[in-house]
Amino acid sequence: MSGEPGAERTRIKRFYERAAAEAADGAFQVTLDGKPVRTPAKAPLAVPSEKLAEAIAAEWQAQGEWLEPGTMPLTKLANVAIDHVEANREAVIDDIVAHAGSDLICYLAAEPQELAMRQMAQWAPVIDWLTEGLDAPFEVATGISHVTQPAQSLERVRQAIADYDAFSLAAIHAMTTLMGSALLTLARVAGLFELATVWQAAHLDEDWQMARWGEEAEAKARRERAWLEMQAADKLLNCVE
Numbered sequence: 001m002s003g004e005p006g007a008e009r010t011r012i013k014r015f016y017e018r019a020a021a022e023a024a025d026g027a028f029q030v031t032l033d034g035k036p037v038r039t040p041a042k043a044p045l046a047v048p049s050e051k052l053a054e055a056i057a058a059e060w061q062a063q064g065e066w067l068e069p070g071t072m073p074l075t076k077l078a079n080v081a082i083d084h085v086e087a088n089r090e091a092v093i094d095d096i097v098a099h100a101g102s103d104l105i106c107y108l109a110a111e112p113q114e115l116a117m118r119q120m121a122q123w124a125p126v127i128d129w130l131t132e133g134l135d136a137p138f139e140v141a142t143g144i145s146h147v148t149q150p151a152q153s154l155e156r157v158r159q160a161i162a163d164y165d166a167f168s169l170a171a172i173h174a175m176t177t178l179m180g181s182a183l184l185t186l187a188r189v190a191g192l193f194e195l196a197t198v199w200q201a202a203h204l205d206e207d208w209q210m211a212r213w214g215e216e217a218e219a220k221a222r223r224e225r226a227w228l229e230m231q232a233a234d235k236l237l238n239c240v241e
Contacts, residue, residue, distance in 0.1 A: 012067045019060035021053030028053035030075075032060060041083040045075070048167060052078070052239035070225065073232030081170035092173050093161060099182040100157045101149050103138070104202060106183075110143040115208050122201040126187045133190075134160060138183065160186060167240050171233040178202075178230050188234070195234050199227065 016032035023029075027046040030037045030053055037045040037060070047053050052074070059072040069076070085092050105123040109116045123140075131137040136156035141147045161172060175185040179202035188198045200207070203223075210219075 014063055014065055014067060016060075019057040021050060021057045023050070030056050030060065039079045039083050043082050045078060045082070047078055047240075048165065049240050052167070052236060055235065055239055073229045074236060077170050077174060077232060077236050078167065080174075081167040085166040085170045085173070089166060089169060092169050093158060096161060096169075096173055096176050096182050096185075097154055097158050099176050099180070100138075100186075101154055102146065103149075103183045104179070104181040106138055106140050106147060106149070107144065108140060108142045109205065115205065116142070118208075119204055122197075122204065126183055126192070126201075129187060129190075129192055130183060134186075157182065157186065165240065168237055171236040174233040175230060178226050178233070189237065195231065199230060 018033055020031050020034075021028050022031050024036075024044070024046060027048060028050045029044055029046045039045055045056070047056065056072075056074045056078055059075055062071070105119075105126055108119050108123075127138055127140060130153070134156050136150075136153035138149055138153055139147045161169065164172065172185055172189060175188065176182045179185060179198065181198075181202050184193075184198040184202055187193055188195060193201075206223075
């Protein structure tokens with residue numbers, strides 16, 4: 001029984017009546033009719049908090065006649081944490097720090113000026129917090145010319161995430177890739193901004209283009225799916241605090 005119920009194109013009929021969270025060996029395991037759910041790598045789907053296990057079990061319980069993996073983002077994140085992040089935590093941290101080294105919010109639009117002003121208004125408080133609160137100043141440029149960020153600042157980013165467990169790191173990495181910004185992610189994790197605020201800040205350019213040229217149905221659907229994944233990552237962080 002895998003926690004990743006098949007590929008998106010494979011439909012699996014629901015085969016259980018009840019999903020639940022149960023204490024097991026110092027953790028909390030998700031079960032289906034009393035049998036443990038397993039990850040794609042066949043590890044038990046066991047998580048560090050009862051709150052998180054209950055939230056994952058709720059995803060399974062909410063399934064209809066057919067399992068829909070796209071509606072189970074917490075299950076997916078937990079699988080990633082158990083099967084991949086736990087054994088590769090340094091590589092995951094390296095990737096988050098690499099995102100910070102070329103972060104979205106360090107590059108203001110060259111034009112139009114109105115977009116650049118919106119970016120500055122929403123991104124500058126994060127840059128200021130990094131400088132003052134994290135002792136990690138970041139250089140901001142206009143246009144696409146690469147800026148080499150201070151090594152000390154990148155090291156401070158590394159230190160800020162180094163002690164998180166595999167589940168939190170999986171969530172932080174997911175948020176970073178979904179937004180294209182490790183720095184906005186850090187600001188959210190620190191409680192500096194609401195989730196919707198950092199999400200909007202990460203999509204200023206996209207929203208500008210949609211307002212000007214119209215919204216494509218495919219792009220809208222992709223954005224909605226990404227937002228659901230973003231909410232799940234944020235919820236996972238709250239569940240393991």
